[in-house]
Amino acid sequence: SQTIHQWPATLVQPVGSPLSLECTVEGTSNPNLYWYRQAAGRGLQLLFYSVGIGQISSEVPQNLSASRPQDRQFILSSKKLLLSDSGFYLCASGTGGGNTIYFGEGSWLTVV
Amino acid sequence: AQTVTQSQPEMSVQEAETVTLSCTYDTSESNYYLFWYKQPPSRQMILVIRQEAYKQQNATENRFSVNFQKAAKSFSLKISDSQLGDTAMYFCAREDGSSNTGKLIFGQGTTLQVKP
Numbered sequence: 467s468q469t470i471h472q473w474p475a476t477l478v479q480p481v482g483s484p485l486s487l488e489c490t491v492e493g494t495s496n497p498n499l500y501w502y503r504q505a506a507g508r509g510l511q512l513l514f515y516s517v518g519i520g521q522i523s524s525e526v527p528q529n530l531s532a533s534r535p536q537d538r539q540f541i542l543s544s545k546k547l548l549l550s551d552s553g554f555y556l557c558a559s560g561t562g563g564g565n566t567i568y569f570g571e572g573s574w575l576t577v578v
Numbered sequence: 579a580q581t582v583t584q585s586q587p588e589m590s591v592q593e594a595e596t597v598t599l600s601c602t603y604d605t606s607e608s609n610y611y612l613f614w615y616k617q618p619p620s621r622q623m624i625l626v627i628r629q630e631a632y633k634q635q636n637a638t639e640n641r642f643s644v645n646f647q648k649a650a651k652s653f654s655l656k657i658s659d660s661q662l663g664d665t666a667m668y669f670c671a672r673e674d675g676s677s678n679t680g681k682l683i684f685g686q687g688t689t690l691q692v693k694p
Contacts (some may be wrong), residue, residue, distance in 0.1 A: 515679055
């Protein structure tokens with residue numbers, strides 16, 4: 467099975483400051499990688515996914531961006547955070563075809 | 579938009595009893611995959627059970643089983659002999675097979691409280 471490492475676990479940032487959340491994957495190669503956001507303890511919204519190095523697809527227009535500099539590294543960034551960016555962010559990894567998608571432990575972001 | 583709907587925001591069950599969580603979905607694909615994930619208070623997302631739409635037989639994992647009704651596009655989760663550790667938020671999800679990216683479309687979740 468795969469292991470997803472995600473950090474930092476908790477982050478409090480002022481409005482207008484930059485953001486970098488990082489995720490690394492162990493136990494597989496060439497995975498599909500995903501960033502989800504969970505607001506107010508409800509459903510998960512897919513923000514970005516990547517099927518390979520340097521390949522990023524955005525699901526919703528937003529203030530955030532993603533990058534995949536290495537096969538098993540996925541980074542979520544922002545140049546200037548908004549209050550609405552607050553939430554719980556989850557990195558996930560999978561191989562498609564109905565196989566299990568594995569999740570990291572998540573990062574709590576509070577923008578103040 | 580292809581969606582996943584969980585119509586029960588909150589449910590509760592007595593320990594040792596059985597509870598069923600509902601899920602319906604929308605898709606135009608003939609074969610696809612469905613999942614139930616559990617999110618306990620720790621927030622870690624854990625796979626509970628998966629079902630391939632091509633297979634008629636309902637999936638079972640120990641105390642967890644599904645009632646998959648393909649024509650009705652319904653995928654409910656039954657938890658038997660509920661335990662306190664089953665207290666969590668449960669998410670139904672469908673894999674988006676149209677793009678071959680493996681991405682999951684989630685429902686809004688059902689918060690389950692198991693009472694002693």
